Amino acid sequence: MQQKARRIIDEIQKVVIGKEEIIQKILMAILANGHILLEDIPGVGKTTLAVSFSQAMQLQYKRFQFTPDTLPSDITGFSVFNRESRRLEYQPGAALCNLFLADEINRTSSKTQSALLEVMEEGKITVDGVSHEMPQPYTVIATQNPLGFAGTQELPESQIDRFMVCLSMGYPTYEDEVRILRQKHGDKPPAAIAPVVSREEVCHMQREAARVYVADELYQYAALLAHTSRGHKGLRLGLSPRGTIAVVKMAQASAYLLERDFVIPSDITAVFPAVAAHRLVLNNSARSQGLSREEAALQILAETKAPALHIGGGRHG
Numbered sequence: 001m002q003q004k005a006r007r008i009i010d011e012i013q014k015v016v017i018g019k020e021e022i023i024q025k026i027l028m029a030i031l032a033n034g035h036i037l038l039e040d041i042p043g044v045g046k047t048t049l050a051v052s053f054s055q056a057m058q059l060q061y062k063r064f065q066f067t068p069d070t071l072p073s074d075i076t077g078f079s080v081f082n083r084e085s086r087r088l089e090y091q092p093g094a095a096l097c098n099l100f101l102a103d104e105i106n107r108t109s110s111k112t113q114s115a116l117l118e119v120m121e122e123g124k125i126t127v128d129g130v131s132h133e134m135p136q137p138y139t140v141i142a143t144q145n146p147l148g149f150a151g152t153q154e155l156p157e158s159q160i161d162r163f164m165v166c167l168s169m170g171y172p173t174y175e176d177e178v179r180i181l182r183q184k185h186g187d188k189p190p191a192a193i194a195p196v197v198s199r200e201e202v203c204h205m206q207r208e209a210a211r212v213y214v215a216d217e218l219y220q221y222a223a224l225l226a227h228t229s230r231g232h233k234g235l236r237l238g239l240s241p242r243g244t245i246a247v248v249k250m251a252q253a254s255a256y257l258l259e260r261d262f263v264i265p266s267d268i269t270a271v272f273p274a275v276a277a278h279r280l281v282l283n284n285s286a287r288s289q290g291l292s293r294e295e296a297a298l299q300i301l302a303e304t305k306a307p308a309l310h311i312g313g314g315r316h317g
Helices: 002-012 020-031 046-056 072-076 110-122 174-185 199-210 216-230 241-257 265-279 284-288 293-303
Strands: 036-039 061-065 077-082 087-092 099-103 124-127 130-133 139-144 165-167 235-237
Touching: 002 020, 002 046, 002 199, 002 241, 020 036, 020 046, 020 139, 020 165, 020 199, 020 241, 020 265, 046 061, 046 099, 046 139, 072 077, 072 110, 072 124, 077 124, 087 130, 110 124, 110 139, 165 265, 199 241, 216 241, 216 265, 216 293, 241 265, 265 293
Parallel strands: 036 139, 036 165, 061 099, 099 139
Antiparallel strands: 077 087, 124 130
C-alpha cells in the first residue's frame, strides 16, 4: 500500500506543480484521519489540489463557498416533513461526502463555523436529534484567507484545534509558474488524474498507518515538545493534548509514506511545525517583536532534545 501512496503523490503532481511537500503533508493528514487547514491568498491552486486528491483516491467530493450569509443547515442539512409518510426526512447538507472543501471558512459567521465541529471531531451530523454517520474515509480541507482581507474574521481556538495541520501553498517559483502557463495554454491538454486507490483501500491505508510502531521514548519526546511550548516565553497558549496526539499520528503517517513500520525522531521533527504552529497563541510581547507562530514552533524544536534511538529494524526499535 505504501507504493500506492507514492503513486497518489505522482498523479497529483501532474496538475499541482512544484508543491510536493504540501501534497505529502496533506496525504499524511488524510492517512492519519485528520483535517487540513490551508491558509493562503486566493488563486494559488487550493481547489485544484483538493479536487486532485478526490480523483486520485476516488472520493466523493463537494465544495462549498462560505459567505457571511451561509447558514449552519447549509453544511449539516435539514429535515423536511413528508406529507405522504407523515415523517421528517433528512436532506443532506454539503458536508456529507468523503472530501469536503470548505472554501474561505473565515468569511462566515461563528455559528456556521461551529456547525463543522461535530462533523470534524466525531464524524457524524446531528439534525433534529437524529445522528447521521459520515461516509468513510472523511476529510475536511478548509481554506482561509489571511487576516486583514475584506470580510475575514479569526477562527476560534476551539475550531483551529480540530485541524490536524495548517499549511500554506504560497506562490509558485518562476520556473514552476512557467510550467503552469505552458500546461494551461499549450496545445496539449492538461494530464488527467488517474484513480490510484478506492475508498476501501484508503480506509485500509489509514488502518495500516495507525499500526506503525511508536517507541515509548518518542511518546515522551512528543509530550516534552508540548510541555516546552506551554512554557515558551513568547506564547500565551501552547500545544493542546489534542495537538500532541496529532503530532504522533502525523509522525506515523510520515513513517508509513517512507515505507517504515516504526517512527523515528525525524518523523516528529518533520511534521511538528505543520501540526503545532496554528495551535500556538502568541502573547503581546512576542507580537510586538514580530515573532511568528511558525518561528515559535521552530524555537520549540530547537530547545527540545530529540531522543537517540537505536533502530534495529521493524518493531524492535
